[in-house]
Amino acid sequence: MVKRKGVESSIALADAAAMCNVDAISAYPITPQTHIVEHLSEWVNNGELDAEFIPVESEHSAMSAALGTSAMGARTFTATASQGLALMHEILFIAPAMRLPVVMAVANRALSGPISIWNDHGDIMCERDIGWIQIFAENGQECFDLTPACFKIAEDKRVILPTILNFDGFIVSHMIEPIEYWEQETINNFLPDFEPQIKLDIRNPSTMGAVGVPEIYYEARIAQNEALLNSKSVIKEVFEEVTKITGRPYNLVESYNMEKAEVALFMMGSLTETAMTAVKNLKKRGIEVGIVRPRLWRPYPTEEIIEAIGNIKALGIVDRAMGFGAQSHPVASEVKSTLYSSDKRPVVCEYVIGLGGRDVRIEDIEAMFLELIEAAKSGKSQPVKYIGVRE
Numbered sequence: 001m002v003k004r005k006g007v008e009s010s011i012a013l014a015d016a017a018a019m020c021n022v023d024a025i026s027a028y029p030i031t032p033q034t035h036i037v038e039h040l041s042e043w044v045n046n047g048e049l050d051a052e053f054i055p056v057e058s059e060h061s062a063m064s065a066a067l068g069t070s071a072m073g074a075r076t077f078t079a080t081a082s083q084g085l086a087l088m089h090e091i092l093f094i095a096p097a098m099r100l101p102v103v104m105a106v107a108n109r110a111l112s113g114p115i116s117i118w119n120d121h122g123d124i125m126c127e128r129d130i131g132w133i134q135i136f137a138e139n140g141q142e143c144f145d146l147t148p149a150c151f152k153i154a155e156d157k158r159v160i161l162p163t164i165l166n167f168d169g170f171i172v173s174h175m176i177e178p179i180e181y182w183e184q185e186t187i188n189n190f191l192p193d194f195e196p197q198i199k200l201d202i203r204n205p206s207t208m209g210a211v212g213v214p215e216i217y218y219e220a221r222i223a224q225n226e227a228l229l230n231s232k233s234v235i236k237e238v239f240e241e242v243t244k245i246t247g248r249p250y251n252l253v254e255s256y257n258m259e260k261a262e263v264a265l266f267m268m269g270s271l272t273e274t275a276m277t278a279v280k281n282l283k284k285r286g287i288e289v290g291i292v293r294p295r296l297w298r299p300y301p302t303e304e305i306i307e308a309i310g311n312i313k314a315l316g317i318v319d320r321a322m323g324f325g326a327q328s329h330p331v332a333s334e335v336k337s338t339l340y341s342s343d344k345r346p347v348v349c350e351y352v353i354g355l356g357g358r359d360v361r362i363e364d365i366e367a368m369f370l371e372l373i374e375a376a377k378s379g380k381s382q383p384v385k386y387i388g389v390r391e
Contacts, residue, residue: 009140096131118357261290
């Protein structure tokens with residue numbers, strides 16, 4: 001029987017990680033992620049979870065410890081946000097190169113400066129090219145459902161790559177929602193025991209993290225990229241299995257009200273749920289608009305995005321991070337490249353919204369949709385618009 005609890009999303013994610021029978025947790029506190037590792041420490045302290053809880057002195061050390069425990073064959077979990085993720089940067093590249101299937105939750109938060117503890121996607125957009133699988137959850141329920149999915153994907157023998165589960169800091173992390181918990185038996189049946197393909201073992205010595213001389217480095221990087229690209233089919237399989245278990249649709253890319261829409265917004269994270277309300281409001285006025293919302297960010301789901309966009313006349317691409325000095329901001333640069341490689345060329349308008357936790361109102365999103373309708377009529381793109389910036 002499914003248990004439904006009113007619980008903070010961070011706590012639900014921590015419970016899900018514990019129910020996955022993690023062996024090692026490397027932990028360093030940073031707002032708004034801290035509740036996850038705090039709650040996992042309670043699981044371990046109370047004797048409910050037989051795992052090594054490793055408190056470290058920094059996020060750099062947290063990721064270093066995670067690589068060590070994973071290399072020893074332990075199912076490993078950690079979590080961070082913002083400056084913590086940035087401090088891990090040096091070590092993040094090593095996990096996929098060494099094929100260590102660490103799972104990390106990232107409570108997305110703005111980067112300094114100025115100092116901000118509030119939500120945007122600046123932290124993860126700086127880490128697009130680290131070689132990790134990257135997934136976005138929109139709400140607390142998805143945080144719970146996708147945590148065991150991340151372990152299953154990362155540890156699959158066809159994948160063996162580290163995986164990040166992104167979710168919006170505060171907006172999701174600290175939100176109390178009614179969340180359906182899986183039964184422990186369901187998770188046990190869904191997630192097999194971790195069988196490391198390579199590990200450090202004094203009885204069977206091996207080398208990990210060796211120097212890559214010019215004669216092998218190039219080929220090693222190409223092989224790593226191919227492994228990440230090939231993981232997409234496994235991710236799709238696992239998402240389909242989660243859908244069967246929960247009855248909730250999990251696809252690499254989701255569409256909302258796209259059947260009759262001639263314009264759409266492309267966006268990720270919790271803001272999509274706010275945008276759905278804007279879609280409903282416009283629908284009552286006889287205006288059909290839609291949303292394309294990727295759940296998978298890396299490997300980038302090119303074909304699925306092209307299919308979801310369809311034959312609309314105008315597409316608004318929403319960024320919640322800055323691409324300093326670039327022609328387009330992070331998400332827009334990716335999507336525009338996708339459209340360039342296809343025969344589908346809607347008018348494209350770019351929007352930057354919600355930086356540093358700035359409120360985004362339903363009215364703001366409705367206005368964006370109405371601008372897209374005008375752009376579709378004129379056939380002309382508009383310069384990047386920074387929504388909600390004070391005059």
